[in-house]
Every structure is written in structure tokens, then in C-alpha cells.
Amino acid sequence: MLSINGNININYTEPEELRNHIGKTVTLRGSIYKIRNMSGFAFVILRTRRSMIQCIYSEEFSEFPLELLKEEACVILTGDVVAEERSKTGFELRMKQVEFLSSPAEELPIVINNKVVEASLDTLLDYRPITLRNEKERAIFKLQEGICRGFRDFLTSRQFTEIHSPKIVYAGAEGGANIFRLDYFGREAYLAQSPQFYKQMMVGVYERVFEIAPVYRAEKHDTSRHLNEYISVDLEMGYLESFHELMQMETRMLQYTIDFLRREYAQELALLQVKVPDITSIPAIRFHEAKQLISDRCKREIKDMEDFEPEEEKLLYELIKKETGSDFVFVTHYPTKKRPFYAMEDKDNPEVTYSFDLLFRGLEITTGGQRIHNYEEQIKKMLTRGMNPQAFGSYLMLHKYGIPPHGGLGLGLERFTSRLLEQNNVRYAALFPRDLKRLTP
Amino acid sequence: MLSINGNININYTEPEELRNHIGKTVTLRGSIYKIRNMSGFAFVILRTRRSMIQCIYSEEFSEFPLELLKEEACVILTGDVVAEERSKTGFELRMKQVEFLSSPAEELPIVINNKVVEASLDTLLDYRPITLRNEKERAIFKLQEGICRGFRDFLTSRQFTEIHSPKIVYAGAEGGANIFRLDYFGREAYLAQSPQFYKQMMVGVYERVFEIAPVYRAEKHDTSRHLNEYISVDLEMGYLESFHELMQMETRMLQYTIDFLRREYAQELALLQVKVPDITSIPAIRFHEAKQLISDRCKREIKDMEDFEPEEEKLLYELIKKETGSDFVFVTHYPTKKRPFYAMEDKDNPEVTYSFDLLFRGLEITTGGQRIHNYEEQIKKMLTRGMNPQAFGSYLMLHKYGIPPHGGLGLGLERFTSRLLEQNNVRYAALFPRDLKRLTP
Numbered sequence: 001m002l003s004i005n006g007n008i009n010i011n012y013t014e015p016e017e018l019r020n021h022i023g024k025t026v027t028l029r030g031s032i033y034k035i036r037n038m039s040g041f042a043f044v045i046l047r048t049r050r051s052m053i054q055c056i057y058s059e060e061f062s063e064f065p066l067e068l069l070k071e072e073a074c075v076i077l078t079g080d081v082v083a084e085e086r087s088k089t090g091f092e093l094r095m096k097q098v099e100f101l102s103s104p105a106e107e108l109p110i111v112i113n114n115k116v117v118e119a120s121l122d123t124l125l126d127y128r129p130i131t132l133r134n135e136k137e138r139a140i141f142k143l144q145e146g147i148c149r150g151f152r153d154f155l156t157s158r159q160f161t162e163i164h165s166p167k168i169v170y171a172g173a174e175g176g177a178n179i180f181r182l183d184y185f186g187r188e189a190y191l192a193q194s195p196q197f198y199k200q201m202m203v204g205v206y207e208r209v210f211e212i213a214p215v216y217r218a219e220k221h222d223t224s225r226h227l228n229e230y231i232s233v234d235l236e237m238g239y240l241e242s243f244h245e246l247m248q249m250e251t252r253m254l255q256y257t258i259d260f261l262r263r264e265y266a267q268e269l270a271l272l273q274v275k276v277p278d279i280t281s282i283p284a285i286r287f288h289e290a291k292q293l294i295s296d297r298c299k300r301e302i303k304d305m306e307d308f309e310p311e312e313e314k315l316l317y318e319l320i321k322k323e324t325g326s327d328f329v330f331v332t333h334y335p336t337k338k339r340p341f342y343a344m345e346d347k348d349n350p351e352v353t354y355s356f357d358l359l360f361r362g363l364e365i366t367t368g369g370q371r372i373h374n375y376e377e378q379i380k381k382m383l384t385r386g387m388n389p390q391a392f393g394s395y396l397m398l399h400k401y402g403i404p405p406h407g408g409l410g411l412g413l414e415r416f417t418s419r420l421l422e423q424n425n426v427r428y429a430a431l432f433p434r435d436l437k438r439l440t441p
Numbered sequence: 442m443l444s445i446n447g448n449i450n451i452n453y454t455e456p457e458e459l460r461n462h463i464g465k466t467v468t469l470r471g472s473i474y475k476i477r478n479m480s481g482f483a484f485v486i487l488r489t490r491r492s493m494i495q496c497i498y499s500e501e502f503s504e505f506p507l508e509l510l511k512e513e514a515c516v517i518l519t520g521d522v523v524a525e526e527r528s529k530t531g532f533e534l535r536m537k538q539v540e541f542l543s544s545p546a547e548e549l550p551i552v553i554n555n556k557v558v559e560a561s562l563d564t565l566l567d568y569r570p571i572t573l574r575n576e577k578e579r580a581i582f583k584l585q586e587g588i589c590r591g592f593r594d595f596l597t598s599r600q601f602t603e604i605h606s607p608k609i610v611y612a613g614a615e616g617g618a619n620i621f622r623l624d625y626f627g628r629e630a631y632l633a634q635s636p637q638f639y640k641q642m643m644v645g646v647y648e649r650v651f652e653i654a655p656v657y658r659a660e661k662h663d664t665s666r667h668l669n670e671y672i673s674v675d676l677e678m679g680y681l682e683s684f685h686e687l688m689q690m691e692t693r694m695l696q697y698t699i700d701f702l703r704r705e706y707a708q709e710l711a712l713l714q715v716k717v718p719d720i721t722s723i724p725a726i727r728f729h730e731a732k733q734l735i736s737d738r739c740k741r742e743i744k745d746m747e748d749f750e751p752e753e754e755k756l757l758y759e760l761i762k763k764e765t766g767s768d769f770v771f772v773t774h775y776p777t778k779k780r781p782f783y784a785m786e787d788k789d790n791p792e793v794t795y796s797f798d799l800l801f802r803g804l805e806i807t808t809g810g811q812r813i814h815n816y817e818e819q820i821k822k823m824l825t826r827g828m829n830p831q832a833f834g835s836y837l838m839l840h841k842y843g844i845p846p847h848g849g850l851g852l853g854l855e856r857f858t859s860r861l862l863e864q865n866n867v868r869y870a871a872l873f874p875r876d877l878k879r880l881t882p
Contacts, residue, residue, distance in 0.1 A: 001724045001725065001726050001765075002685075002721060002725035002726075002771075002773075003724055003725070004685070004688045004724075004725050004771060005721065005723075006720075006722070008689045008690060008693065010517075010685065012680075014600075043609055048648070049602075049648040049649060050600070050647070061529070072842050072843035072845075074679075074845035091611060094634070101680070101737040101845050102814055102815065102844060102845055102846065105518040105743070105816035105840070105842075106841055106842070108609055108842055126641075128835070129642040129645065129835060129836075129838040129839050129842075130794055130838055130842050132643070132645075138647065141604065141646075145603045145876075146822060151601075154592075157844035159481075159490050162589065163582065163653070163872060164585075164672050165467075165477070165749070166655075166670055166872075167655050167670065167872075168621075168632075168875050168880070169880075180609075180623060180624075182622075183622060184880060187880060189880055191623075197882075201569075201570040201573075202573070204570065204573075205573045205579050206490055206491070207584075209492060213654065213655070214535050214607075215649075216655070220626070227793070228609070229607055229608065229609050238541070239453075239470045239515070244445070248446075248448060248449045250449035251446065252447035252449065254447075255447050260665055267804075281444045281445060281447070283443065283444055283445075284442065284443040284444070285442050285443075286738070298775055299586070308472075324442075330443075363702070375546035377544065377634075387812075392879075394457050394567075394570060394882030395570075395882070397568070397570040397571055398570050398571075399592065400546050400703070401513050401546075401547070401549055401571050402511075402544060403540055403543060404477075404542050404757035405515075405543065423554070431609045431639075432606060434607050434609050438610070439611045439628065440611045441611075441638075441838075
């Protein structure tokens, strides 16, 4: 019987360690990203986990014919690390020997090793398994990893417990028609539009919870802002004194995460030339005041008193940016009519709710608010809306058997990433996006 | 306009800080978990985020009538922290004033504040939103959070990149009948059985990737080991020299995670009386040898040469435990027939694959192995199996355009948790389990 003790032999130099090996011979592994033939020598870029390594091929020191090298071949490379001022990293690798682990069977159908992939969005996505190998494309999702790590670190430090709620559910939290239906062993089930019910239940257990997981919206909108499956960063917290605490918590989370990215993902921020937003403070404006402001300043007629048009979100961003310098703006007190049945109404004006959206560079990235915690109040509101409380028996247990005043929010990970990178379509920030037309790759 | 600066006023004592306030008066928030009336006074347990706080009610110092207190009421409590040897925490809280934030509308239909919830599994799950408030029940999922944190920390430190792959997919990775079907805007789509295709694609991008996310199996097995939705901890890594590296990596991940739990989740380990396994090393045995061993030692006829019966997994555990002391065992070289089309076959014996399962206390918790990376080899194997490669165009891009030798594994989070806690049903380790009959809560 073999015995597996967890020891992993490291026979190769880690790409992150190369700068400590200047003047030495190293062996490392990676993909041939790009070959640029010059007269008498060649520049070869080796793609490793996170970095690109500038290598030099020359008949002077390379012990194999250049023709052997193919882009996207995976190799074990032995060479000398030499200081070189003109290289971004301060060194380059003189290729001596190469061993091939795999080679592409066909030439790539699309150029992936230029600064950007020059292709339409559809082509970029059709070839996602290979276009993601582009230096900038992959940096987007490395940064997205960093965003999640930042959120998670912050929430854990604030005593939030991470949960995993089911995505196959018996009822939709948000209601409406935009819900995917599923045959569940002969019964009708749905894909969760949000972890709303579950995170509220879990407030009764841990007081503060969060989840980072997929949610599903069967919306038929074919826009630059909608995905049918996306990653929602959800949090819910108990013992709220005011829904303002939720906005404070989100602001702090964003501040922490931006600092975290600056610290841990500086190379991706630089490569993607990210304009990192300043989040010293975020202005908050009431929904009706925001509508009025846009109307007054931009001489627009208000067509819909209960919601923003996408154009209005952009105008609001511009107004706020000009006035305060902020890339973010909280919009508060949304009309009760437009918010779900669990939203708590303003004590002084039941026409509006203790709720908010967060807009980032003109796009809604978060919806949040305080929830009803009183059982009778919740039942009454459901009845007013023509809902049948008996269909929500297990959800209503949380109200019936005692829950503190609480609230929470959901942040769309792809939307946040996309606005951070100032992309004009949220699909650029989804690894394998799902939309009305796209189910592959 | 309001300005939200991320500052959160902390007007209350954090429960974690109480021991630093002995001799002082504090105000904190929580739920009344349990009231035990004694003669002339009462023990009251306050449930906070993660701990239970022993409080004393007495007419001597409490400025409110005891009858006001109700179990599961949420309160703001002011009292004196007093050193008390007989309390587990070394102190107790003398209740002075109480303010009610919410009260249960009805008495609880089930007792949740005993040491364990005395109820059948079905009742426990039917009332999940409240039974999870039990001290031990909630400790299970706090520990599960710790397991995920341990895995994630470890993988991040080993340069794995965390990804989010779609769960609505165009084809099933594992094939077979156990797949949930979905109407996706008039087209047939599926719920992902695993992130297999995507994590392999991403090896070409980041070399090492992982994902912790739900997967779906429409299995009609109503057993103590099956869930229809569960959390899969998946990893995939490139530049494998042998599939043994995967077992070494998993062993190290488990070692790290167990140490992490000991450090960060000691209170839950103690409360749940967890027998923490020793993972100095894990024995590995070939599948056919394991079958023979069980047959020889336990005088059993081998009925199925290609798979284990559940009973055999338990017997193997007992044999290995006796011989080596290990609670874990790797079983390697599973028959090719029983492994998916992407499994790499043993060069010396194509009847078996470079694959493994990990059994923990008699239950399979992981399946892993090396994958085919050569394009022609993959196409050939698909054709041999009667599959149509054209239906897998975007998956096969990874082979066609170059990928290093690679492999990976998937670990079932609920199964691992459940075996760690020696529960007799995996449902105890699923927050809101989904099975053949259960779709609620």
C-alpha cells in the first residue's frame, strides 16, 4: 500500500520566484504565448499562472531549432535568468532547452496574443476557452477573484457567517414572471432568484450571514446590463437600528475591497488601467429627490414616477460626479409599489420603503433594505398584495417565532466588476455568460 | 444629501468582548434562548452570534418582572458582568434592564433549546428555520463555514484561482440519466452535474483553479448518502507529472483544514465532540486489490468487479483503520468502464484509469483523476463510446488548442462534514437539503 503524506515535490522554479534567481539557471513550466521573430533571434513570451515571462531565443545559447516552438504549446523550459533593464520585470530568460508536454492540434482560429483580442463580443464569447488565455482577458477574472476575496475577508472580520442556501426552490422570493421553471421529480420547482428567504431565516440563527452564489432571472431583456445567471453577493444582518447601517456596512465593504485590490492585485489593476474609485464617502439621495433633480437639471420630463429609466441613472451619475466627485450614489426610499412584499415601509410615509439602490458609474449594482420582522405586519402586507401566506409557511416561521429587526442587500458581482473596468457590456465581466441567446460555451 | 462614510457606530458590547468587561455594566443584544426558573431567581441563556451567555435574573437586581421574558424574544440587555467559576465562560451576566425588539407571535411548535433537538429527521428539517437556532445544530454549519474557509485559504496559498462557472449548461459532463432538465427560453438546457468542462478549460488560462458551488444530480436514490443538490469543492491543476500529485494536494488541503478548524473553530469542535481525524498520511490502495482484500478478509463473494457496494466501503474502512489507524483511504485505478470519457487510461493497462476516490470513515467523499489532454486521444475515446464530438465543440477547444497534462478532483462538502461529525445521514450536514421528496423549506 502506498502512503500519501501531503508532501509535494517542487522540482521547478515558481514563476513568482524568478526575480530571486537572476544569474542562475532555472527550469520552469508554462505555455508559449507569443513568438516574435527578429533577425538572428526571437522574443518568446511564456505564459505562467499569473505572469508573462519575457524569454529570448538565440542560436547562440538555445540548444534547439526555433521552428519547434509553437504558440500555445505547453513546455518545460530551462534557461538563464539575466538582468535586463528593458524588460518590464527587470529580467529576461535566455532559453537553453525545451521539453514539450503538449502541442496544439490546429492553428488557433483567432488571434489571442495581441494586447486585446480584436473580435466582436459574440466571437470573443464563442471562443471563450481560448480567448480567456489573452493576458488582459484573464486579468479581468483574476481581479474578480480579488473582489470576492475582499468582500469575504471583510464580512468574515465583521462576524458574518457564510452560508450555502439551495438554488432549487419551492417559491420565488421576488415574484413576477422572470423565474426559471424546472421539473423536480414530477413536481414544479424553480431556480432561486435570490437567497432572500434563506438569508432572512439565517439571521435568526447567526445574526449576520452572507452568501456568494449564482442566482437566476429569466428576464427576456436583451440589454448590455442583464444576465440570466449571475453571481450575487448577498448579506443580511440583524439588530438594525436603521437601514442606514446597511449602507454604512456596504460602504465599508467597498472601501476595504478597493484597498485589498490595491494591495493584492496591483498588477491586474495596472494592466487593465483601472481607474480606481475614491470611496471616502458616498452621497445618498431620496428617490423622489433624485427624479426631481434629474428633471430640473437636465430639462427632462418625468415619465415614470416609480422607477428610473437607464438613461436617468446615467444622468444622475454625471450630476453627482460633478457635484461631489463620487462615482457611487445611494438612492433611498424607493416607492413601496415597486419593492417586494417583505420590504419595510417608512413609518412616516408608507408610500415609500426603508430601501436603497447603489449606483456605480451610472448602473445599479445593489438593491437593499430593511425587512418586515413583525409577523402580523408581514401577513397583512401579503394579504393586501393578494398573496396566500399559507404558500409561504416555512418562510413565515422566521417572523412567527421571533426575529430581530433586520435587513440586507445583494450586489451583482459581474455588474460591479464591469463598472470598475468601465466596460460597456456586463458580459465582458462574466466568465461564461448566459443570456437570452447564449447557452454555450 | 446625506453622506455615507462607512463609519458604523458601535453602541453595544460585542459578545466576544464580554470577558474583558468583568466588573463592569454592559449593554448587548441577543435572543432569549432559554429560561430556567429556580426558586427566587432564574437562569437565562442569551443567544448571540456565536456564543451562549449565561445570565441571572433575580428580583434583587433585575428591574423588570420575569414574566416579561419570552424564549425567542430579541432584546437589548443591560447588566453587570460578574466573575463566576461555575459558568463555562468564567463569568455571568446579572440582568438589570431589558428592552424588547421583537417577540414571537406564537409558542414554538418544537423544543429547540435542549442539548439536542429531540425530533425525527423529517421534523428537524420541516422546522429548519427554527431548529437551526439550537446551539448544536447551528454549530454544524458554523463548522462547515470553517471547512470552506480552510479549503479556500489553502488553495489560494497554492496559487489556485477561484472561478465561477455557469450552472445552466448545454451538456452534462457526467452523462447518464441523472440530470435535471430546464426550459431555457424554449431550448432544452441542464443543471450542471459538475463544473468539469469549465474547470478544465480554465487550466489553460490560470493553470490551477478551484470552485466551491452547487452541483445537481437528479438521482432517484433515496439513501442516507445522496442529495440532489450539494456543494462541490472542485479543483483542477495543470502540469501534472502523475495523478499522485492530486492525492498529495488533497491530503495537504485536508491537513491544513483540520489544523485551521482546531485554531479557529475550537468551540464548535468541542461542543459537537468531534473526533478530529489524524491525517499524517493516507494509505492508497488499488481498486482491484481493495476488492480482493475485502473478499479475503471478510469472506465475501465479489459480486461486482467494477464498483464498490456501500457495505464494502464500510468494510474497507474498518480493515484500513485497524491496519494503519487512518480514517481515510485513497482507492486508485478505477476500471475504465466506470469512469467518464475524459478519464486518462493507465499506459500499462487501459482497463483501468489514473483515477481515485477518497473514502472517509467508510464513505466516498471525493472522486478525482488525471484527464486526457491530447486532442486525438480524446476524440478517439469519445467515438469509441458512441459520443458525437461535434456536440462538445466548445469543450474540445481546450484539447485542440493546447492544454498541459492536468487533472483534478471534486469533494462533496456535506459528505465531508457529515463524516467528520459521524452523522448517520448526510442530510444533517445540509443547511436546507434537497432530495427526492424534499423541496422545502
